[in-house]
Amino acid sequence: MNNILNHIGIENYIFLSVILFCIGVFGVLYRRNAIIVFMSIEIMLNAVNLLFVAFSTYHQDAQGQVFVFFSMAVAAAEVAVGLAILVSIFRNLGSITIDNLKNLKG
Protein backbone atom coordinates (compact mmCIF):
# COMPACT_ATOMS: atom_id res chain seq x y z
CA MET A 1 0.00 0.00 0.00
CA ASN A 2 1.63 3.14 -1.20
CA ASN A 3 1.01 5.85 1.31
CA ILE A 4 0.74 9.53 0.63
CA LEU A 5 3.04 10.53 3.47
CA ASN A 6 5.93 8.74 1.78
CA HIS A 7 5.70 11.33 -0.98
CA ILE A 8 4.85 14.47 0.91
CA GLY A 9 5.93 14.16 4.50
CA ILE A 10 4.14 15.22 7.64
CA GLU A 11 6.12 18.49 7.91
CA ASN A 12 4.44 20.02 4.88
CA TYR A 13 1.03 19.34 6.37
CA ILE A 14 2.14 20.88 9.67
CA PHE A 15 3.33 24.04 7.91
CA LEU A 16 0.16 24.29 5.82
CA SER A 17 -2.01 23.96 8.93
CA VAL A 18 0.05 26.49 10.86
CA ILE A 19 -0.19 29.08 8.10
CA LEU A 20 -3.92 28.45 7.67
CA PHE A 21 -4.46 28.85 11.42
CA CYS A 22 -2.47 32.09 11.42
CA ILE A 23 -4.58 33.42 8.55
CA GLY A 24 -7.64 32.71 10.69
CA VAL A 25 -6.17 34.58 13.66
CA PHE A 26 -5.26 37.44 11.34
CA GLY A 27 -8.81 37.63 10.03
CA VAL A 28 -10.23 37.82 13.55
CA LEU A 29 -7.86 40.68 14.37
CA TYR A 30 -8.11 42.52 11.07
CA ARG A 31 -11.78 42.74 10.13
CA ARG A 32 -14.68 44.42 11.88
CA ASN A 33 -17.49 42.67 10.08
CA ALA A 34 -18.76 39.98 12.45
CA ILE A 35 -19.58 37.57 9.61
CA ILE A 36 -16.01 37.70 8.32
CA VAL A 37 -14.81 37.07 11.88
CA PHE A 38 -17.00 33.96 11.91
CA MET A 39 -15.52 32.82 8.61
CA SER A 40 -12.04 33.25 10.06
CA ILE A 41 -13.02 31.05 13.00
CA GLU A 42 -14.15 28.43 10.49
CA ILE A 43 -10.77 28.65 8.75
CA MET A 44 -9.01 28.04 12.08
CA LEU A 45 -11.22 25.02 12.82
CA ASN A 46 -10.45 23.63 9.40
CA ALA A 47 -6.71 24.04 9.90
CA VAL A 48 -6.89 21.98 13.07
CA ASN A 49 -9.07 19.35 11.39
CA LEU A 50 -6.58 19.03 8.56
CA LEU A 51 -3.78 18.43 11.04
CA PHE A 52 -5.90 15.81 12.83
CA VAL A 53 -6.43 13.90 9.59
CA ALA A 54 -2.76 14.15 8.65
CA PHE A 55 -1.66 12.74 12.00
CA SER A 56 -4.36 10.09 11.85
CA THR A 57 -2.75 8.92 8.62
CA TYR A 58 0.70 9.25 10.16
CA HIS A 59 -0.12 7.03 13.12
CA GLN A 60 -2.48 4.83 11.07
CA ASP A 61 -5.21 5.22 13.63
CA ALA A 62 -8.89 5.84 12.96
CA GLN A 63 -9.51 7.80 16.15
CA GLY A 64 -8.21 11.07 14.74
CA GLN A 65 -10.79 10.93 11.98
CA VAL A 66 -13.54 10.16 14.47
CA PHE A 67 -12.51 13.24 16.41
CA VAL A 68 -12.68 15.33 13.24
CA PHE A 69 -16.20 14.01 12.76
CA PHE A 70 -17.20 15.26 16.22
CA SER A 71 -15.50 18.59 15.68
CA MET A 72 -17.50 19.03 12.46
CA ALA A 73 -20.73 18.40 14.41
CA VAL A 74 -19.70 21.01 17.00
CA ALA A 75 -18.75 23.47 14.24
CA ALA A 76 -22.15 23.09 12.59
CA ALA A 77 -23.94 23.74 15.88
CA GLU A 78 -21.67 26.69 16.65
CA VAL A 79 -22.27 28.35 13.29
CA ALA A 80 -26.04 27.93 13.53
CA VAL A 81 -26.24 29.48 16.99
CA GLY A 82 -23.70 32.20 16.19
CA LEU A 83 -25.49 33.31 13.04
CA ALA A 84 -28.81 33.37 14.92
CA ILE A 85 -27.19 35.66 17.51
CA LEU A 86 -25.83 37.84 14.69
CA VAL A 87 -29.29 38.12 13.13
CA SER A 88 -30.81 39.22 16.40
CA ILE A 89 -27.96 41.71 16.94
CA PHE A 90 -28.63 43.08 13.47
CA ARG A 91 -32.31 43.47 14.29
CA ASN A 92 -31.54 45.43 17.44
CA LEU A 93 -28.59 47.56 16.36
CA GLY A 94 -28.92 47.81 12.59
CA SER A 95 -25.36 46.72 11.86
CA ILE A 96 -23.00 43.90 12.74
CA THR A 97 -19.82 45.88 13.21
CA ILE A 98 -18.28 44.33 16.27
CA ASP A 99 -17.22 47.70 17.66
CA ASN A 100 -20.87 48.39 18.45
CA LEU A 101 -20.92 45.55 20.93
CA LYS A 102 -19.22 47.37 23.75
CA ASN A 103 -22.14 47.48 26.17
CA LEU A 104 -20.56 45.09 28.62
CA LYS A 105 -17.30 47.01 28.70
CA GLY A 106 -16.52 48.09 32.25
Added chain:
Amino acid sequence: MSTILIIFCVLSAVTLATAFLTIFSRNPIHSAIYLVICFFSIAGHYLLLNSQFLAIVHIIVYSGAIMILFLFTIMLMNLNEEKEVHRPRITRLGAIVSFCLICLILIAIFINSKPIVGEYVTTGEDYQSIKVLGKVLLNEYMVPFEFASILLLVAMIGTVLLSKKEKLQK
Protein backbone atom coordinates in the same frame (compact mmCIF):
# COMPACT_ATOMS: atom_id res chain seq x y z
CA MET B 1 9.12 16.11 -8.05
CA SER B 2 6.51 13.47 -8.11
CA THR B 3 2.97 14.05 -9.30
CA ILE B 4 1.49 13.82 -5.82
CA LEU B 5 3.79 16.55 -4.54
CA ILE B 6 2.73 18.82 -7.39
CA ILE B 7 -0.94 18.17 -6.61
CA PHE B 8 -0.27 18.91 -2.96
CA CYS B 9 1.48 22.19 -3.78
CA VAL B 10 -1.32 23.34 -6.08
CA LEU B 11 -3.99 22.45 -3.52
CA SER B 12 -2.09 24.22 -0.75
CA ALA B 13 -1.64 27.32 -2.88
CA VAL B 14 -5.38 27.37 -3.64
CA THR B 15 -6.21 26.89 0.05
CA LEU B 16 -3.96 29.66 1.31
CA ALA B 17 -4.82 32.11 -1.47
CA THR B 18 -8.57 31.72 -1.04
CA ALA B 19 -8.23 31.98 2.74
CA PHE B 20 -6.40 35.29 2.29
CA LEU B 21 -8.97 36.50 -0.23
CA THR B 22 -11.76 35.59 2.20
CA ILE B 23 -10.31 38.04 4.67
CA PHE B 24 -9.30 40.77 2.26
CA SER B 25 -12.28 41.02 -0.08
CA ARG B 26 -14.58 43.94 0.64
CA ASN B 27 -17.83 42.32 -0.35
CA PRO B 28 -19.04 39.65 2.16
CA ILE B 29 -20.62 37.60 -0.62
CA HIS B 30 -17.26 37.36 -2.38
CA SER B 31 -15.76 36.29 0.94
CA ALA B 32 -18.31 33.50 1.23
CA ILE B 33 -17.60 32.30 -2.32
CA TYR B 34 -13.85 32.27 -1.66
CA LEU B 35 -14.49 30.36 1.54
CA VAL B 36 -16.40 27.71 -0.44
CA ILE B 37 -13.38 27.27 -2.73
CA CYS B 38 -11.14 27.03 0.35
CA PHE B 39 -13.33 24.29 1.83
CA PHE B 40 -13.35 22.38 -1.44
CA SER B 41 -9.57 22.45 -1.58
CA ILE B 42 -9.40 21.20 2.01
CA ALA B 43 -11.69 18.36 0.97
CA GLY B 44 -9.15 17.71 -1.78
CA HIS B 45 -6.47 17.44 0.89
CA TYR B 46 -8.60 14.87 2.72
CA LEU B 47 -8.96 12.88 -0.49
CA LEU B 48 -5.20 13.09 -0.95
CA LEU B 49 -4.79 11.62 2.52
CA ASN B 50 -7.09 8.79 1.42
CA SER B 51 -9.88 9.51 3.89
CA GLN B 52 -12.89 9.49 1.61
CA PHE B 53 -15.54 9.52 4.32
CA LEU B 54 -14.27 12.75 5.85
CA ALA B 55 -13.94 14.38 2.43
CA ILE B 56 -17.58 13.67 1.62
CA VAL B 57 -18.77 14.73 5.08
CA HIS B 58 -16.66 17.89 4.82
CA ILE B 59 -18.19 18.83 1.47
CA ILE B 60 -21.72 18.13 2.74
CA VAL B 61 -21.38 19.90 6.07
CA TYR B 62 -19.11 22.83 5.27
CA SER B 63 -19.62 23.61 1.60
CA GLY B 64 -23.26 22.61 1.77
CA ALA B 65 -24.83 23.46 5.08
CA ILE B 66 -22.58 26.05 6.68
CA MET B 67 -21.95 28.12 3.57
CA ILE B 68 -25.66 28.17 2.73
CA LEU B 69 -26.25 29.48 6.26
CA PHE B 70 -23.62 32.16 5.77
CA LEU B 71 -24.96 33.23 2.38
CA PHE B 72 -28.55 33.39 3.60
CA THR B 73 -27.52 35.45 6.62
CA ILE B 74 -25.60 37.87 4.40
CA MET B 75 -28.57 38.23 2.10
CA LEU B 76 -30.92 38.64 5.08
CA MET B 77 -28.84 41.49 6.44
CA ASN B 78 -28.45 43.08 3.01
CA LEU B 79 -24.73 43.44 3.49
CA ASN B 80 -23.76 43.27 -0.14
CA GLU B 81 -23.03 46.97 -0.26
CA GLU B 82 -19.50 47.85 0.63
CA LYS B 83 -20.17 50.14 3.51
CA GLU B 84 -17.96 48.69 6.19
CA VAL B 85 -15.96 51.18 8.20
CA HIS B 86 -12.42 49.99 8.58
CA ARG B 87 -10.37 49.76 11.68
CA PRO B 88 -7.89 52.53 12.46
CA ARG B 89 -4.52 52.10 10.81
CA ILE B 90 -2.64 51.36 14.02
CA THR B 91 -4.94 48.41 14.78
CA ARG B 92 -4.47 46.99 11.30
CA LEU B 93 -0.72 47.36 11.62
CA GLY B 94 -0.89 45.55 14.96
CA ALA B 95 -2.90 42.75 13.34
CA ILE B 96 -0.31 42.34 10.58
CA VAL B 97 2.59 42.36 13.05
CA SER B 98 0.91 39.81 15.31
CA PHE B 99 0.15 37.61 12.28
CA CYS B 100 3.82 37.61 11.30
CA LEU B 101 4.91 36.92 14.87
CA ILE B 102 2.51 34.00 15.36
CA CYS B 103 3.58 32.49 12.03
CA LEU B 104 7.26 32.89 12.89
CA ILE B 105 6.95 31.38 16.35
CA LEU B 106 4.79 28.41 15.35
CA ILE B 107 6.88 27.56 12.30
CA ALA B 108 10.08 27.89 14.31
CA ILE B 109 8.65 25.53 16.95
CA PHE B 110 7.65 22.95 14.38
CA ILE B 111 10.92 23.16 12.47
CA ASN B 112 12.83 22.46 15.65
CA SER B 113 10.60 19.62 16.83
CA LYS B 114 11.64 16.62 14.79
CA PRO B 115 9.07 13.88 14.31
CA ILE B 116 9.58 10.91 16.58
CA VAL B 117 9.21 8.32 13.85
CA GLY B 118 11.86 9.26 11.34
CA GLU B 119 11.17 6.66 8.72
CA TYR B 120 7.53 6.30 7.84
CA VAL B 121 6.39 2.71 7.63
CA THR B 122 3.09 1.42 6.36
CA THR B 123 1.68 -1.74 7.85
CA GLY B 124 -0.90 -2.11 5.12
CA GLU B 125 -3.63 -2.36 7.72
CA ASP B 126 -7.00 -0.90 6.80
CA TYR B 127 -7.71 1.93 9.21
CA GLN B 128 -9.69 4.59 7.37
CA SER B 129 -12.33 2.95 5.25
CA ILE B 130 -15.94 3.69 6.10
CA LYS B 131 -16.35 0.20 7.54
CA VAL B 132 -13.56 0.61 10.08
CA LEU B 133 -14.59 4.16 10.93
CA GLY B 134 -18.16 3.06 11.56
CA LYS B 135 -16.99 0.30 13.87
CA VAL B 136 -14.78 2.68 15.85
CA LEU B 137 -17.49 5.32 15.96
CA LEU B 138 -20.23 3.03 17.19
CA ASN B 139 -18.21 0.84 19.54
CA GLU B 140 -15.68 2.99 21.36
CA TYR B 141 -17.29 6.36 20.77
CA MET B 142 -20.93 5.39 21.22
CA VAL B 143 -21.66 7.79 24.09
CA PRO B 144 -20.01 10.87 22.49
CA PHE B 145 -21.91 10.06 19.30
CA GLU B 146 -25.21 10.22 21.17
CA PHE B 147 -24.12 13.41 22.91
CA ALA B 148 -23.38 14.93 19.49
CA SER B 149 -26.97 14.29 18.49
CA ILE B 150 -28.18 15.93 21.72
CA LEU B 151 -25.89 18.89 20.99
CA LEU B 152 -27.37 19.30 17.53
CA LEU B 153 -30.90 19.13 18.93
CA VAL B 154 -30.11 21.77 21.55
CA ALA B 155 -28.46 23.97 18.92
CA MET B 156 -31.54 23.69 16.72
CA ILE B 157 -33.88 24.67 19.55
CA GLY B 158 -31.60 27.53 20.57
CA THR B 159 -31.39 28.83 17.02
CA VAL B 160 -35.15 28.83 16.61
CA LEU B 161 -35.60 30.60 19.93
CA LEU B 162 -32.89 33.18 19.22
CA SER B 163 -34.02 34.11 15.74
CA LYS B 164 -37.70 34.37 16.63
CA LYS B 165 -38.95 37.89 16.49
CA GLU B 166 -39.58 39.26 19.96
CA LYS B 167 -42.90 40.83 20.62
CA LEU B 168 -42.82 44.35 21.97
CA GLN B 169 -44.14 44.33 25.49
CA LYS B 170 -45.75 47.60 26.36
